Amino acid sequence: MDVSTQQPVQSAVLKPGRPKTLTGDPFFRGLVLSAGVGVLLILGAVIVVMVVGGMPAFGQFGPGFLISKVWNPVTQHFGAAAPVFGTIASSVLALLIAVPLSFGTAFWLTTLAPPAASSVIGMAVQLLAAVPSIIFGMWGFFVLVPLVAHYVQPAAKALFGHVPVVSVLISGPPFGTGLFTAAVILAIMIMPSITAVMRDVFASIPSVLRESAYGLGATRWEVMRRVVLPWSRQGVVGGIVLGMGRAMGETMAVTFVIGDSNHIGWSIFAPANTIASLIALEFPESPAGSLKLASLMALGAILMAISFVTLWCSRMLLARGQNSTGKRS
Amino acid sequence: MTARRTPDSFRAARRRMADRLATLFSWCATILVVFVLGSILWTLLEKGLPGLHLSIFTKSMKAPGQNGGLANAIVGSLMQTGLAVLLGAPMGIFTGIYLAEYGSHSKLADSVRFVSDMLLSAPSILIGLFIYMILVAPFGHFSGFAGAVALAVLAMPIMVRTTEDMLRLVPLSMREAGIALGAPKWRVTCFICIRAARGGIMTGVLLAVARVAGETAPLLFTSLGNSELSFNMGREMSSLPLAIYQYAGSAYQDWVQQAWTGALLVTFGVLIINIVVRIGIRGGKA
Numbered sequence: 001m002d003v004s005t006q007q008p009v010q011s012a013v014l015k016p017g018r019p020k021t022l023t024g025d026p027f028f029r030g031l032v033l034s035a036g037v038g039v040l041l042i043l044g045a046v047i048v049v050m051v052v053g054g055m056p057a058f059g060q061f062g063p064g065f066l067i068s069k070v071w072n073p074v075t076q077h078f079g080a081a082a083p084v085f086g087t088i089a090s091s092v093l094a095l096l097i098a099v100p101l102s103f104g105t106a107f108w109l110t111t112l113a114p115p116a117a118s119s120v121i122g123m124a125v126q127l128l129a130a131v132p133s134i135i136f137g138m139w140g141f142f143v144l145v146p147l148v149a150h151y152v153q154p155a156a157k158a159l160f161g162h163v164p165v166v167s168v169l170i171s172g173p174p175f176g177t178g179l180f181t182a183a184v185i186l187a188i189m190i191m192p193s194i195t196a197v198m199r200d201v202f203a204s205i206p207s208v209l210r211e212s213a214y215g216l217g218a219t220r221w222e223v224m225r226r227v228v229l230p231w232s233r234q235g236v237v238g239g240i241v242l243g244m245g246r247a248m249g250e251t252m253a254v255t256f257v258i259g260d261s262n263h264i265g266w267s268i269f270a271p272a273n274t275i276a277s278l279i280a281l282e283f284p285e286s287p288a289g290s291l292k293l294a295s296l297m298a299l300g301a302i303l304m305a306i307s308f309v310t311l312w313c314s315r316m317l318l319a320r321g322q323n324s325t326g327k328r329s
Numbered sequence: 330m331t332a333r334r335t336p337d338s339f340r341a342a343r344r345r346m347a348d349r350l351a352t353l354f355s356w357c358a359t360i361l362v363v364f365v366l367g368s369i370l371w372t373l374l375e376k377g378l379p380g381l382h383l384s385i386f387t388k389s390m391k392a393p394g395q396n397g398g399l400a401n402a403i404v405g406s407l408m409q410t411g412l413a414v415l416l417g418a419p420m421g422i423f424t425g426i427y428l429a430e431y432g433s434h435s436k437l438a439d440s441v442r443f444v445s446d447m448l449l450s451a452p453s454i455l456i457g458l459f460i461y462m463i464l465v466a467p468f469g470h471f472s473g474f475a476g477a478v479a480l481a482v483l484a485m486p487i488m489v490r491t492t493e494d495m496l497r498l499v500p501l502s503m504r505e506a507g508i509a510l511g512a513p514k515w516r517v518t519c520f521i522c523i524r525a526a527r528g529g530i531m532t533g534v535l536l537a538v539a540r541v542a543g544e545t546a547p548l549l550f551t552s553l554g555n556s557e558l559s560f561n562m563g564r565e566m567s568s569l570p571l572a573i574y575q576y577a578g579s580a581y582q583d584w585v586q587q588a589w590t591g592a593l594l595v596t597f598g599v600l601i602i603n604i605v606v607r608i609g610i611r612g613g614k615a
Contacts, residue, residue: 028515032431035423036441039489042482043444046451046459053462104358112355121359123607128366130603132543134570135596138577138588139369142376188365219348242450249452251546252574276454280549288466300458304451311450315443 047304054298056291065298071262071278073285078295080302082262086179086272087303090254091247093183093268098191098247099240105191106198111220122199129192137256140185145257148184149176153269172267177259180268185253190243197239197318201232238317245310249303251276275303370596377593380586385594390556390572393581399591401558402572406595408560409473409552409568410542413480418534421485425492425530430518442493449486456482457547465551473559473566476552480544484537491533495526532606539602543595545570569595 057078058065068079105125109118153174160166172178205228213223229236259271260281273281279296286293384398391397424441432438456479464475499522507517523530548554554571555564569591576588 024515025513028518029431032423032427035420036427036432036438038420039424039441039445039448039485043448045463046455049459049462050455053458100354101358101362104355105362107351108355108359112352113359121363123604124363124366126607127600127603128362128369130539130599131366131369132545132570132595132599134543134545134573134577135369135373135592138573138592139372141577143368143372188362191362219344221348221351222344224351245450249450249454251452251454252570256577276452276546279454279458280546283550288469297458297462300455304455307450307452307455308447311447315446 050297050301050304054294054301056294057298060291060294065295066302069262069264073282073292076291078292080275080295080299082264083273083275083278083299084302084306085264086258086278087248087274087276087306089268089272090179090182090186090258090274091244093179094186094190094247095240095244097183097187098194098243101187102191102194102198102239102243105195106202107224109195109199110202111224125192125195128188129196132252133189133250134252134256136185136189136253140181140253141256144181144184145176147176148178148181148269149174152180156269168266169268172265172270174269175259175271177257178267178269178271179258181257182254182272182274183268185257186247186250189250189253190246193246194239194243197242198232198236201235201239202228204235205231234317238314241310241314241317245307245314248274248310249276249307250274251280255280275299279303373589373593373596376586376589378590380590381593385587385590389558390567390587393579393584396583397587399569399572399587399594401555402567402569402591403594404558404560405473405552405555405567405571406542406569408562409477409480409548409566410538412474412477412562413484413541414534414538416478417481417484417537418488420481421488421533421537422492422530424485424489425496425533426518426523428489428493429496430514430522445486445489448482449490452546453483453544454546454550457550460547461550471551471553471565473552473562473564476548476566476568477562479547479551480541483544483547484541487537487540488530488533491536492526492530495529495533496522498529499525528609532610535602535606539599539606543570543599545574549574 061068061078064079066080066084068077069081070077070079071082072078109122109125113121153170153176156170157167160170209227209231210223213227218226254274255277258273258277260273260277261271262273262278263270264272279299282292282296286296384396386398386400386403388396388398389401390399424445428438428442432441460475460479460482464478465471503521503525504517507521508514512520548568548571552566552568552571554575555567559566573588573591573595576584576591579585579588
């Protein structure tokens with residue numbers, strides 16, 4: 001730091017007596033300001049383009065587009081219910097898997113691990129977030145799908161096949177592809193970001209609180225359960241919502257393992273479709289200007305609305321959590 | 330211990346039990362996560378390495394059974410990622426400068442920061458559809474340029490975030506020193522703050538490269554893919570993720586093999602950038 005800062009200070013010294021270039025300042029200010037405004041414009045343009053692109057579908061099907069389960073390119077009838085169901089179901093299932101996993105890992109990283117191991121494993125977890133989503137898709141397709149088809153679903157059927165309600169949830173032929181497999185992949189993909197948020201908020205608790213609880217004889221789990229979690233609840237929820245937002249928009253990984261079926265059902269092993277996977281799969285067969293393309297754009301607009309609302313919620317929760325802990329202005 | 334079972338000792342045992350269970354669960358969760366990462370990397374090495382020949386880099390994609398390579402996809406990936414960063418970096422870095430040095434906590438800056446965070450987490454497929462509507466549909470054909478613009482939109486928010494964060498780490502006293510010497514604000518920003526933070530800003534650029542190099546979804550709608558070697562960004566262009574997507578779902582053994590090799594190249598490229606950057610950050614802060 002020191003070396004690099006010496007030089008620029010020297011170069012910033014202006015020759016005395018020379019009038020300063022006053023034109024530079026407004027120009028530079030205008031430049032960076034327009035870049036900032038450009039960011040706003042991009043988001044505005046995305047919103048406008050998606051809504052305008054989806055207009056023909058909304059116009060053709062009206063509000064019924066949202067609740068219609070039909071997706072039939074032959075009869076030119078399209079509805080959003082099935083992919084919206086798939087998106088929400090797979091994300092919720094993914095959260096059910098990812099939240100305990102992230103919590104366990106964050107607990108380990110902040111409390112149980114020796115510092116050296118914590119930083120190495122912490123980095124490994126973050127590397128998981130850097131793996132491109134198509135790689136998760138391939139891994140899921142070639143490794144996870146056979147596993148689910150040959151072991152997980154048959155085992156689940158053998159165990160719970162006769163339990164009244166549960167048997168419906170696990171019914172269906174063992175394809176291997178479906179909501180459950182997609183949820184597992186999604187859980188692995190969003191787990192690093194949830195863990196990172198949890199780790200940050202757990203670490204932001206003043207150590208005096210932690211230590212006084214230990215001083216009273218609390219176990220590590222009790223400190224986590226009764227001191228750290230209540231303190232950081234808001235941040236934790238924000239992290240989970242952020243994970244949900246990511247899961248709903250994930251495309252490539254899901255496309256490989258979701259099974260491509262526009263079907264709403266109870267079984268978690270049944271093939272389905274998410275908005276993103278349906279767009280990715282059907283787009284190549286949707287010529288420009290067709291009703292199908294407009295329907296896909298309308299689906300995109302719905303996805304945009306869902307994920308922006310989710311991200312907005314998570315940001316509000318995280319910002320307030322940070323304010324209360326005083327970590328960031 | 331088992332001799333007397335007073336309510337107190339029973340309670341202590343229960344508390345210890347809960348602690349042990351939580352500890353066990355926590356260990357299992359961590360081991361599972363590391364195991365999954367290991368499994369992904371192992372699968373890539375096991376299936377990708379056997380196909381890693383020189384011909385991957387020298388030959389273009391060919392029909393199944395004709396012993397093709399991935400040269401055109403690699404070229405396409407490099408060109409599109411490179412152009413994306415060239416387009417996204419100025420905007421991202423300028424926006425970061427605006428947020429850290431000029432806007433600070435004004436209403437406008439807060440909304441720019443907010444929107445940039447939204448774009449950072451927005452589904453990449455939406456960005457692909459957006460670029461399709463404005464750069465592909467009006468021109469009537471797919472192009473590598475449209476792909477690069479889509480990637481630039483995805484790369485930009487990362488650089489906004491890191492540039493702002495890194496500029497905020499530059500001590501105020503350095504800015505004051507510059508201004509006291511009579512330098513105008515833009516010179517203080519460009520020649521003092523940016524220079525002091527350039528390591529961190531480069532980190533952001535590299536992370537952006539790593540993020541967009543593996544992106545597939547937006548390219549499906551913008552650059553489409555191309556099986557011939559092409560340097561023309563005005564037309565359809567291939568890229569490694571698209572080639573992987575096309576090959577992995579196919580029924581041909583040699584295509585699947587090449588998909589794994591491509592996946593190996595992309596993943597290790599991306600992971601190496603990430604490791605270098607993260608070790609660099611830690612080294613710089615220590």
